Every structure is written in structure tokens, then in C-alpha cells.
Amino acid sequence: MAKINMVAAINQALAQEMERDGDVVVMGEDVGKDGGVFRVTEGLLDRFGPERVMDTPLSELALVGCGVGMAAYGLKPVVEIQFMAFAYEAIEQIYSHATRLRARSRGRFTCPLVVRTPYGIGIKGPELHSESSEALFCHMPGIKVVVPSTPYNAKGLLISAIRDAGPVVFLEPARLYRSIKSEVPEGPFTVPLGRAEVFQEGKSITVIAWGTMLHRAVEASEGFDCEIIDLMTLKPFDEETVLNSVKKTGRAVIVHEATRYCGLGAELAAFLAEEAIMHLKGPVKRVASPDAVVPMAALEDYYVPTAGRIRKAFEEAMKY
Amino acid sequence: MAKINMVAAINQALAQEMERDGDVVVMGEDVGKDGGVFRVTEGLLDRFGPERVMDTPLSELALVGCGVGMAAYGLKPVVEIQFMAFAYEAIEQIYSHATRLRARSRGRFTCPLVVRTPYGIGIKGPELHSESSEALFCHMPGIKVVVPSTPYNAKGLLISAIRDAGPVVFLEPARLYRSIKSEVPEGPFTVPLGRAEVFQEGKSITVIAWGTMLHRAVEASEGFDCEIIDLMTLKPFDEETVLNSVKKTGRAVIVHEATRYCGLGAELAAFLAEEAIMHLKGPVKRVASPDAVVPMAALEDYYVPTAGRIRKAFEEAMKY
Amino acid sequence: MADEIIERFEVRYLQAVDESGNADPILIASVSDEEIKRSFESIILTRTFNQRALSLQREGRIGTYASVFGQEASQVGSALALEKDDWVFPSFRETGVFLTMGYPIWQMFRYWAGDERGMKIPPGLNILPMSVPVGTQIPHAAGAAWAMKIKGRRAAAVCYFGDGGSSRGDFHEGLNMAGVFNLPAVFICQNNQWAISVPRRSQSAAKTIAQRAFSYGFDGVQVDGNDAVGVYVATKAALEKAKNKGGPTLIECFTYRLDDHTTSDDASRYRSKEEVEEWKGREPLIRLRLLMRKMGLWTGEYEKAAIEKARALVDRAIEEEEAYPPPKPEDIILYTNAELTPRQFKELKEFGWRK
Amino acid sequence: MADEIIERFEVRYLQAVDESGNADPILIASVSDEEIKRSFESIILTRTFNQRALSLQREGRIGTYASVFGQEASQVGSALALEKDDWVFPSFRETGVFLTMGYPIWQMFRYWAGDERGMKIPPGLNILPMSVPVGTQIPHAAGAAWAMKIKGRRAAAVCYFGDGGSSRGDFHEGLNMAGVFNLPAVFICQNNQWAISVPRRSQSAAKTIAQRAFSYGFDGVQVDGNDAVGVYVATKAALEKAKNKGGPTLIECFTYRLDDHTTSDDASRYRSKEEVEEWKGREPLIRLRLLMRKMGLWTGEYEKAAIEKARALVDRAIEEEEAYPPPKPEDIILYTNAELTPRQFKELKEFGWRK
Ligand SMILES: Cc1ncc(C[n+]2csc(CCOP(=O)(O)OP(=O)(O)O)c2C)c(N)n1
Ligand SMILES: Cc1ncc(C[n+]2csc(CCOP(=O)(O)OP(=O)(O)O)c2C)c(N)n1
Ligand SMILES: [Mg+2]
Ligand SMILES: [Mg+2]
Secondary structure, eight states, rough: OOOHHHHHHHHHHHHHHHHHTTEEEEETTTTTHHHOOTTTTTHHHHHHOOOTEEESSSSSHHHHHHHHHHHHHTTTEEESSGGGGGGGGGGIIIIIIIIHHHTTTTTTSOOOOEEEEEESSOSOOTTTTOOOHHHHHHHHTOOEOOOOOSHHHHHHHHHHEEEEEEEEEEEEEEGGGGTTOOOOSSSOOOOOOOOOOOOEEOSSSEEEOOOHHHHHHHHHTTTTOOOEEOOEEEEEEOHHHHHHHHHHHHHHHHHEEESSSSHHHHHHHHHHHHHGGGGGGSSEEEEOSSSOOOHHHHHHHSSOOHHHHHEEEEEHTTOO | OEEEEEHHHHHHHHHHHHHHOEEEEETTTOSSTTTTTTTTTHHHHHHOOTTEEEEEOHHHHHHHHHHHHHHTTTTTOOOOEEEEEEEGGGGHHIIIIITTTTHTTTSSOOOEEEEOOOOOSSOOSTTTTSOOOHHHHHHHOOOOOOOOSHHHHHHHHHHHEEEEEEEOOEEEEETTHHHHOOOOOOOOOOOOTTOOOEEESSSSEEEEOOHHHHHHHHHHHHOOEEEEEEEEEEETOHHHHHHHHHHHHSOEEEEEEESSSSSSSHHHHHHHHHHHHGGOSSSEEEEEEEESSSOOOOHHHHOOOOOHHHHHHHEEEEEE | OEEEEEEEEEEEEEEEEHHHHHHBBHHHTTTOHHHHHHHHHHHHHHHHHHHHHHHHHHSSSSSSOOOOOOOOOEEEEEETOOOOOOEEEEEEEEEEHHHTTTTTHHHHHHHTTTTTTOOOOTTTTTTTTOEEEEEETHHHHHHHHHHHHHOOSSSSSSEETTTTGGGSHHHHHHHHHHHHTOEEEEEEEOOOSTTTEEEEHOOSSSSSSSGGGGGGGGGEEETTOOHHHHHHHHHHHHHHHHHOOOOOEEEEEEEEOOOSSSTTTOOOGTTHHHHHHHHHOOHHHHHHHHHHHHOOOOHHHHHHHHHHHHHHHHHHHHHHHSSSOOOOTTTHHHTTSSSOOOHHHHHHHHTSSSS | EEEEEEEEEEEEESSHHHHTSSOOOOTTTOOHHHHHHHHHHHHHHHHHHHHHHHHHHHTTTTTTOOOOOOOOHHHHHHTTOEEEEEEEESSOOOOHHHHHHHOOHHHHHHTTTOOOOOOOOOOTTTTTOBBOOOTTTHHHHHHHHHHHHHTSSOOOEEEETTGGGGGGGGHHHHHHHHTTTTTTEEEEEEEEEEEEEEEEEHOOSOOOOOOGGHHHHSSEHHHHHHHHHHHHEEEEEEEHHHTTTTEEEEEEEEOOOOOSSTTTGGGGGGGGGHHHHHHTOOOHEEEEEEHHHHHOOOOHHHHHHHHHHHHHHHHHHHHHHHSSOOOOOOHHHHHHSSSSOOOHHHHHHHHSSOO
């Protein structure tokens, strides 16, 4: 099996699903001729033509809004938002329409739409190029939110997302696009949505993370006996895998890039406070970004959890 | 002191702040001649004229976006969004600009903007007239989120919000607009932001709620010895009041209208799981709406927490 | 160096039948007697439904309702031009469109009673559930039109919205997409001159809404929206154009909302009786009656029969609607996703909605 | 009945100085020699900054940078028309505007090095931090103009954005507000014919962006954006109009982005060398030089001196910038709110940023 990076893995997923299903179309700013600013869609225009790979005007609201209309009509649009922050204009289309179309029409219309976007820190880009606001989308009923952490699961999860019957927000950690490679089968395969994975087994602390922070947590775990869970699907998350691990270890540390207040870590910790409190030896720790605006490049490494901050949380967890 | 309802209390707050400070202006759809669809802004146009009370086109993005520009220039705009769901188009303006202007300009420009909107169930209106998506705003650094539960604190909190140096999302529970009256001083006064209030003292269970659900929790608490906290400011919430109460009671139940997943209840429970776990006798309970699209009027009473569902949580909490 | 004119635009106004019932011979030429009768009867049906909905609301039997009184020609005239494969993207004030398309009347009542099942569109009818957030359905129509183009279907997407809706970002971005990709879409703005209390002139400083089409590189036309025939002709032409790869059209139907905004509104707070009365004199049925009389298509009995028929239909629908079992709470959860989430599974039990 | 034209529009195109340096005597009449020299020198300064920024980026001394090469006339020409009390709302590609307004050069470098302090605008300079989300600054400008009107100030708000920005909902809603309230705003679209890889013709099917003003009931004009004098004249007129209660103007500067979109981009993937070369022949300095020579304002020494002066300024700024202490991590928290939240208080300690 070839070792490839995440950009190549996502590109494969898109190409193979477009090959397999003529209803899959790709649209976004610069996704065609330019192949996407991260080259994720490279080659798709040549292969599938401008009717299925569409370079669009600079209109995020309409990108998602048109996606909803296409999906209702029977296509399976994969919309690329160039950076996560630029999806904010489209939140109404996602929240008031994409997530509700099935419920509002009692199943007559559905919205099999994928909104892909790079997210998180990592490229030292300009302002608003480092967002990790996944919690906003996780709060919306009727949608799935997915974050891959390796080339392998990027491909498998994206294929599942495209085949899913409802809308999926698919967040691609920009820092991981080219920084890791893994073995990825050449043909199409799926990694199921809604399932987490024990990325590293351990006995003393359950660590829950996803995307970039998964790897940082692994790095920080040296010297601790951590069981590290790659959440992968953030909404709905895999309660069983999380619970089983915490029952075993009795300690939980959640690591995420987003600001702490009302981040997904809150939901995970609240879940544990409700369902696992009798198994917990000590406090559920969240290692997250501060209650502050995401800084520009010069300070962004101080903003997101560092290995040091994560280790400190492990140490504190081990006090109990 | 006169007993007035929340509509009158908010109207007083607006009128008195406009009287006091010529930079306070009110804008929105139908806020002028019509006095607002809930009549909250009634009389303001006559009193302060069309330069300070502005009926605008149907453009929520621009309502907030123009508000940001006005605030940067030195006004104190109070923008009315007719119903909470219609603020979704403006989320980018709130999240990428209003909340960040101070940080981005290192204090040169600020954004003393208030976005008022009715929220929650209660009027049996059409679709998307019953949203309670406060958690989305709570996740944004650089903003305050406020929900009054009585006419008294509606007036005092709104005056504080208008005088605040930064942006405030001010959510008015539509169900409470006219359903309760309280004594409200005629002149201007403030209720501080960031402080919760013990609405009802008790020894066995700490109940945290706000807006409409505060009253429902009170109703459900009959027969239980509940300490009920009116959170009032949802972001940043008053950690001290919450913690002190839970240390005393050892039990916590959070009640909110919003869907449970990544709701504000998650942040509160996670806070307790981290800071109070050694004081908790049992699980932290959240009573919230299901992981489902807000239904239309016929089913909305089944969606939000009922007194029965709240009582059940109290009973379960008391098992420990 | 230069100071020159590089582009010119003209806004066209269409009226096929004037207030006295005189028809423009060219414009009406392609319209059959049958079509004119169908307009008349559909307006009667719409009006009958509308009146009953208003009374049911007053009696507390349905919730807030948005009357279409005054705007029936815009809705019926345009809907009659639709073909089976066209898709429609309505706002919340499109009763006339739904009914003209043959939507089950009892479901319309169900919807206004606050029940999602009212918008479970029957198979074969291509209309989306009414969009409540103003203007947000516009990009959906562009998207469906795009899908039609991609799939090579001979069909068009038709979107309805109001003058208020034309101020939203969705309008701009949606129409711009339609222009760039030359999509088979028809955008119908019912300019009823009010967005709740905000008059048309305060909605935009532009003289017409039709002229906004120039921003997107396609045609815009203003039509007398109280002239069912004119609206029909304009819509039909736009649909034809769309299906022949001619791209989108923006049609502004200049009409008037004769009732309150909804049953929760009191329009007397912001507009004069005189204005309303003046427009009542221009309501669409009057001129259609005059036209049809001239054409020998109208008699008192004919109208009476049409009214009776409409009443019977609406009465039966109300009976059906009210006999329909109430929605089940578990539906709240069941229809959100294709499959239940773990949390939903628990919730169904917790709330006692499933064993 | 009617089928008539009810409104007509014309799109005006302005060029004060053509590519051979010939001036339109009427258009240039109000422009002083001093102003022409300032344009020239400001373009030189902008270009010097720009070249240095590109090298610093290559050397890893600053981050991603967006070149303004080719667009200097649009930026400098318009910025020279500003008065002290006017406010400016820029996008991320407005180096020429900042520098012409006298913005501290070292701060510009700081900003591109990823430091918020680079956008801590000095008191007295009324320009907002660059807006990165495309088009989102447009409603801010409308809002500031509105505030000027409410406060009775004689001033205008000027907003800069690109051809891509004109596709956003913010553009539509912002300009519509400006039209309805007749605000003292000037909207300057630098149509540089590309939005990263998307060419202008794929951004909109409309022939010009200027014509979009008709949608909002005010004037739009297209100007040769490589003609600093033309841009200056058009902006000055729009500002005058705005300050005399004449309402907003949309100015489309037709120009060209000669470099890659940013230093992260590779424009050769999507456009031809020939196209770029052709436009290089039209870059703004050439014609200004020709004009000034004809007017007796230009000599080789003059230009050399201007370049030297610009270099010295930029060199000093880079020294200043690089000697500046790095930002403190605690600033991340300190500048978010006016007062610390309880959580922030704890975080400062937890992260070791405060005792
Ligand atoms: C985005 C949004 N903002 C506000 C509202 C509240 N509202 C409902 S209808 C309406 C006016 C709509 O005017 P128009 O588009 O002209 O349609 P009409 O009601 O005249 O048919 C308003 C403000 C809404 N439903 N959606
Ligand atoms: C809302 C938003 N979407 C996407 C981007 C990514 N992006 C940055 S610049 C750009 C193109 C902008 O084109 P234009 O408005 O013409 O300005 P120009 O770059 O040509 O100056 C894009 C797509 C962004 N910054 N903001
Ligand atoms: Mg209207
Ligand atoms: Mg451009």
C-alpha cells in the first residue's frame, strides 16, 4: 500500500466517489483550475469537467445555499469553503436549512451535502485562517461533524460523509495536510461515521482528542500510561468507546484547539459528569485554548494547547 | 414602585439610556413606526426621531455589520433582530468582527454594540420563531451573552449592556414578555453583568437556569429543597455563585431550553466536573431539549423541558 | 482619455390587461380562454382558502397566518405557467402558488396549525416547504436550477420572495450564481409594497426591483402583479427562455398586500386606510371579471359555481384536516436524521416516547 | 395595458490620462501639479514597500503577503482625495492606501509578520484594521457613514474591496443600506480582474461592477484604475457629493493584479504570461511619468530622488520593525475584553503569563 499524505487521500476520496456516482459534484472558490489553495481538488476539473467541478464566485452563503438546492434536487454536492472562518456567512444556510430540510418536509426532501473546509492552526496564515469553531456546528441537530486525523481515516471518513444521507461538516486539519503520511488503500473504502477509535491503548488516563491535537496528545503522553481516543466524528460522538475507556482508567483529559467555553470538550466532560461520575477518580480536565480571540501567527502557538500544557493536565489527573 | 411587564421594562431601559446618552441609537426591522413586533420599542420613534430610531431594510447581516461600523465610530447602537433565528445571517459579522475589533486593533477601536432579540418558545409562531441557540454566541470570545428572567433584571441588565464597553447579545425570552410583572424602579438602574443570583434558596439540589426555564424550574421544585440560581449572564457566567451553591448542596441540575448537545449546560456541567467533582454526591444532570430540530408549534411543548422532566431529574439527583 | 457611456439599460414594464379589463392584443394573443378561466377559478379558490384560514385563526383553530389577499394574480398567474418538472421555492406567503399547483388543501391547513406534516410534499409535486427566514430560499432555487443544468433536464426552478427579501444577501449571491452559470431559474419578486411596516421606498432607493437583474447580467422586467394574464405571459416567457438555455430572469410583480402582514400584525399602525382602499379597487379579480365579460367567458352563474366549488373543496379539506390525528411527539426526534444518534435513542426512552 | 420602458441607466467610464500620458483637459483641470507629484511619489513609496515585503517574505522574515503591484494608482489616487475626518475601511490588499495616508511603515511590516500591534492604528488616523474575510468590511463603512450623518459630521466613509468582494451578501446589504439612508459613503471596488484564480467574467455575468449601483438607487462609475489622476478626480467628486448630502457612490477601478494573489499563490497555474505582460505595459507609473514629462514635472533625477527617499524610509522602518520586541503571549487574553473574565483571570495564571 502506498504511503500518502492527507491532501492526496482526500483527493482520492473525491475522485473515486465522483467516478462511482455521477451525482457527486465539487464546488467552491478556486477548486477547479487552481486545484484548491491546498491542492486538495487538483486534477478533478481535468478529469470530470466544468459541469461537475465548479469554480464559483466569492459567495459562501450561496455556495452552501446552492448546495442545499442541489442536494434537494438529487445531487450530492461537496462544497469547499476555503477556510473555516469563511463558512460563518453560510451558517444560516447550514443551520436553518441544510440541517432541517428532512425534518421540515417530514422526509420528502433530504440534504446529502458535504461542506469541507480546512481548519485549525498550522499554516501561519493571515487572521481568520486558524479557526476551530467545530462546537458551533456540533450544537446543530440534524448534522454530522467529522474531523480526520490521518490520511487513512481522511479518505475513509470522507467517502462515508459523501455517501451519508444527511449534511456533514467535514473539517480538515490544515496542519496535518502534508505533515504526516500513512498507508492508504488505493481503492475506495469507508470508515464509519459515529465511531471513535482507540488510537493508543493505556490504563491510567483516557485522553480524548481529534485532528491536530490527537498527535500533540500522543507526543505529550510519553511517560504516562494514556489511552488516547481519536474521536473522529464529533457529532454525534461515540459514547460507548469514550465511556468504556473512562470506566477502565477512571481519569479523563480532553484536549482541543478551540477555546474552552462551550467547546466540544464541554459536551464530553458533561457527558462524563453525568454518565461516569461514579467511575471518575478526579476532575475531568479540559486542555483547550483560552477565552480569547484567536491570535495572529506570531502568537498562535501560545494560544492552542502545547505539549507542556497537556502534560500538566496529565500530571494533575494523576494526583487522584 | 409600579409593577410592569418585561416589554415595558425593556422599553424604559431603551428610552432612559437614549435620554441619557445621545450616542445610543436603536435600529431594526419595524422598530420605528410599528414599535417592534412585540412593541418593545413603542414610542421611541416619536420621542427621539428617525435619526436615532431607524426602521431598516430586511438585512440582518447589514444591521449588525452597520452596527459594528457605528460602534467603531463612536455610537452605541442597539440593534433589534426580530427573532433569534434571523441573527444567523449576521453570525459572521458578530463572530469575525464585533467580538474581535478590540483585539484586532489592540484597543484602538471597540465595539459597544447591543444585539437584542426575542428568543425561545412561547409565542407559538411559525418555524424558526422559537430558537434558543445561545450556546453559539457563548462559544465566541469577546462577547457577553445575557438573558433576563424578570422585568426588573431585564431593565437593569439592558442598561448595563448598553453601557458595556464591548458587544453584548441580549436575549429576551419571548414567553416572559407579558406573562409576568414585577416591581421595577422608574428611574435608570443597573444589574451588573457577569453576576448570577440565587433566585430561591435551598439545601439539597443546586438548579441552574435562565429565562423561561428559570420559572419552570421553580414550578417543578415544589416538594424539593432546591437552590435555584438565575444565571442571567450566560457568558461569562458567575463561577463563584454556582460553585458556592454546589459545594453546599452536592447536587446539580441544569435546565435549559436549547438542545442538549454542546448547549450551555455542557459548559456548566463541565465546569462542575472539573472544579466541584469532590463535592458532588452524584451525576450532574442536564434537562434540555432533545437532539432534534426545533419543532413547529404543535409539538414545541414536548420539545423543551417540561416540569415533569425537570422533576424526574430532581428525583434522580436525590437518589445519591 | 475618456468620459463616455459604456453600457445602457432599460427597465421594461408589462401589463397585459388594464384595470378596465382591456387587453393588449399582442400580449394576450398566446393565452387561451381555458387559461384565463383557470386563473379566475384559481384566484377564487385561493381567496376562499384565505378567508377560511383567517377565520380559523380567529377561532384559534390554526396559528398565525399570512394572508395573500391582493396578491392572488401574481401567485396564480405565475403558477399556471409552470410545467410538471419545474421546481418551486416558495416563501411563507404563497398559498396561491400551492393551491394552483394542486397542493392538498388539508395539508395547507395542517401546516398553519403548526404541524410539519403539512409540508410533507406529496410525491410528484415539486415544491419545497415554505421558507420562513426571508429570502433564504433564493440560493436553493439557484442550486436546483444548477442541478437541472448538470443533469441535463428540461426544467426550471422558480423562486418566490417579497420586496423585503430582495434586500438580503441571499438574493444577491443567489442571483449572481444564476447569472454566472446561466441557470434555468426564474426569480419572482412579489413587490407588495410592504415588508411588515417598512414601505417599499424604505426597502431600497432603487426605483424598481426589476432593475437589479442588471447587476447579474440577465433580464429583469416589472409586471403589473394584479394582472394575472400579464404575470402568466411574463412567467411563461421566462420559463421558456430558461429551458432554452437563455438563462435566468427576474420578474417583479408590482402588487399590494391588502390585509395585515399576518394575523399577528395590525397594519393600521403604519399605513393609511385610504391607501388600502385605493388598492382594493385594483384587486385582481375585478379586472379579470371585466376582461372575461368582454370575452364572453363570464356570467354571474359561472362565478357563483366557481365559488361554490371552492367552498366545497375548502370545507372538505378543513374536515379532513381536523379529523387528522395530532402529530406524535416522537416525530420530533424521528425526522431529524436518517438514523437515530445514540443520544436520540436514549431520549426517545427518557421522554417516554418509546419503550 | 402596456409594454413600455419605465427607467433607463447608463454606465459612465472615466479616464483622465491615457496610456500615452495625454490628459483630458476638463478632467485634469482641477488637479494641481503638487497633487500629481504626490501621486507619483506615493506610488514609488508603495512599490518600494511592496518589493521589500516580497523579499522579506521570501527570507521568512514576514508571513504571507498580498502584493499590490499594478494596483497602486487605484489605491494612491483615491487615498490622496481623502480628508482628515474621513474614515477608511480597507481589505487586506490596501498597502497603497495605508502608506498614502501616512501609516507608520514599520507597523505595516509588523502586521504582515503576524502581529496585531501592526494594526493598532495611531490616534488621528482613521483607518480600520485590514479586513481579511472578503467583503465583510462593506457594512462597517455604511455604518460609520451612518454615524457621521447622525452626528452631523462633514465627513465620509470610504470602503475598499475587490471584484470578488462584490459577490458577497455584505456588498448587497451594505450598499442597499447606504442607498436607503443616503449615507456619505464611497465604495471603491478595485476590479483587478482576478479573485485568486477566478477571473472577473466568472465572478459575475454583469459587464461592469459599476452598474450594480443602480440596484441601490445611486451612481456608479467605472474608472481606469491604472490612471491615478482619473481615480483621484472620481474619488474627490464622490467625496464632495457625499459631504454635500448627495449620498453614496460606487467607483469601479478597472485595474490588474500583476503579481500572484499572495506569496502563497502561483498565478501561472491559472493565467497566461501574455496577459500579465500585456498589463505590465499599462502599469500606472508609466503613464504618470509620460504625463509629468509633458507637464515638465518629471526628470530622471526627480524620480531617482523619490526612489532613494522611499528606500531610506522603508529601510528605516524595517530596522524599527525588527528591533521591536515580540508580542507577549498574555496580550492574547488582555485585549479580548475591556475587563478580564473569571476564566481569563485563571488562564493568565495557568499558562504562566501572570503571577
Ligand atoms: C430573515 C428574516 N428576517 C425577518 C423576518 C421577520 N419577517 C417576517 S416577514 C417580514 C417581512 C417580509 O417582507 P417581504 O419580503 O416584502 O414579504 P411579504 O411579507 O411582504 O410577503 C419580516 C421582517 C423573517 N421571517 N426572516
Ligand atoms: C469571505 C472570504 N472567502 C474567501 C476568502 C479567501 N480569499 C482571500 S482573497 C480571495 C479573493 C479575493 O478576490 P477580490 O475580492 O477580487 O480581491 P483581490 O484578492 O483581487 O484583491 C479569496 C477567495 C476570504 N479571505 N474571505
Ligand atoms: Mg412585501
Ligand atoms: Mg480581485
